[in-house]
Amino acid sequence: MNPDTLGYAVLGVAVVLGAAAAYAGTNEVTAVPLAAGAAVAGAAFAAIRLAPRVRTEPVARPIYEPDPLVALRAAFREGAIGRQRIAQAIGELERSSGLGRTRAGPDEIERHPERVSAPAFRTWVETRLADLERRT
Numbered sequence: 001m002n003p004d005t006l007g008y009a010v011l012g013v014a015v016v017l018g019a020a021a022a023y024a025g026t027n028e029v030t031a032v033p034l035a036a037g038a039a040v041a042g043a044a045f046a047a048i049r050l051a052p053r054v055r056t057e058p059v060a061r062p063i064y065e066p067d068p069l070v071a072l073r074a075a076f077r078e079g080a081i082g083r084q085r086i087a088q089a090i091g092e093l094e095r096s097s098g099l100g101r102t103r104a105g106p107d108e109i110e111r112h113p114e115r116v117s118a119p120a121f122r123t124w125v126e127t128r129l130a131d132l133e134r135r136t
Contacts, residue, residue, distance in 0.1 A: 007048040014041035083113035
């Protein structure tokens with residue numbers, strides 16, 4: 001059935017029910033259900049008329065990936081939890097440099113950076129970056 005035809009049929013039902021509720025007057029037992037039916041039919045008419053105008057497809061939103069340096073800067077402000085991200089970034093820099101590591105495996109600070117104090121972690125970061133810069 002055509003949505004316009006269906007919509008106007010529902011509107012006609014709303015008008016008939018509203019008129020019947022008005023005719024019932026002070027008889028609440030009859031007037032209230034008729035008025036409620038008229039309200040539901042009116043809402044159905046509005047829904048039928050608005051349905052074609054409502055977008056049902058999700059909007060494609062661009063995914064913004066932050067710059068790695070911005071994320072790294074934010075990690076320095078996150079305290080002990082951010083240290084994990086910093087240690088991972090340094091490890092990734094060492095792996096991607098292609099120079100190989102001078103150490104046999106990850107040290108204790110690289111595995112658990114949240115367990116050390118902030119000054120000790122900063123010293124570790126400076127040492128690793130200086131070592132990486134020296135090797136490049």
